[in-house]
Amino acid sequence: MATIKEIQLNTEVWKEGEMFVSYIPQLDVSSCGKTVDEARKNIREAAELFLEESEKAGTINQILEEAGFSFDKTWQAPELVALEKVRLAF
Numbered sequence: 001m002a003t004i005k006e007i008q009l010n011t012e013v014w015k016e017g018e019m020f021v022s023y024i025p026q027l028d029v030s031s032c033g034k035t036v037d038e039a040r041k042n043i044r045e046a047a048e049l050f051l052e053e054s055e056k057a058g059t060i061n062q063i064l065e066e067a068g069f070s071f072d073k074t075w076q077a078p079e080l081v082a083l084e085k086v087r088l089a090f
Helices: 036-057 060-066
Strands: 012-016 019-024 029-033 070-072 074-076
Touching: 012 036, 019 036, 029 036, 036 060, 060 070
Parallel strands: none
Antiparallel strands: 012 019, 019 029, 070 074
């Protein structure tokens, strides 16, 4: 099993009511805070705990592979090629 020392992830932050929600889509991990900075800090902590516990459980490789990561000496995130807002009518 590969040891993770560093991994790059995408984080989204948005306002929901009075709180700021932070989300890492690659891991499907979310957190929140009263400020953007607090939400950012909390999502880092949540993701680190998720990765540490997944590694302890022996499921980290499967989780990252299913999320599209590849391993070549270090874990490489799938390349983000576009990010856009789309307006739909229904």
